[in-house]
């Protein structure tokens with residue numbers, strides 16, 4: 001068996017970099033194409049791609065932020081200017097974000113849970129592709145991944161929903177490792193039910 005050392009090291013040390021710690025430059029067009037292509041290379045029972053991707057970059061980040069602030073204000077009239085500003089900056093400073101939409105399709109062999117899982121793996125694989133090209137990335141949802149008006153504004157159609165947003169850019173920090181679950185707490189050998 002041939003061991004892929006660099007891949008093993010990557011898998012053992014990979015960490016997300018939050019959107020607030022991502023700056024220009026973001027992926028160039030050819031890098032973005034690679035990230036999108038690798039991101040879609042996921043297990044997909046039924047092979048009908050129950051997901052879609054929305055790229056958010058440049059001026060769109062500010063425009064979306066303004067619209068998010070409006071939606072937030074409609075829902076929470078008490079929101080002050082500082083709170084509005086947080087919403088306006090949801091897609092800043094990260095230079096590029098990919099919204100991952102779960103777009104289920106009726107299928108006799110692939111139940112919706114499998115389709116949803118496939119969409120989640122797309123989000124994570126986009127992170128992996130970004131890391132492989134030297135960028136930092138993080139997968140977040142935030143309130144607007146759950147709010148119908150915000151989801152529609154961001155590009156979800158009827159029957160669809162966002163599974164998250166993958167912020168991508170040049171990292172401004174190297175995150176320390178964080179605690180992971182202990183294997184003995186989450187792994188056990190199968191036992192027949194009592």
Ligand SMILES: Cc1cc2nc3c(=O)[nH]c(=O)nc-3n(C[C@H](O)[C@H](O)[C@H](O)COP(=O)(O)O)c2cc1C
Pocket residue numbers: 014015016017018138139140141142143163164
């Ligand atoms: C589906 C999903 C949604 C998430 N949403 C958020 C979020 O809204 N805000 C946040 O700070 N972190 C969120 N996170 C966690 C981030 O991805 C976080 O950066 C991650 O826990 C870092 O772990 P890692 O370094 O092992 O990738 C989410 C994670 C997942 C899987």
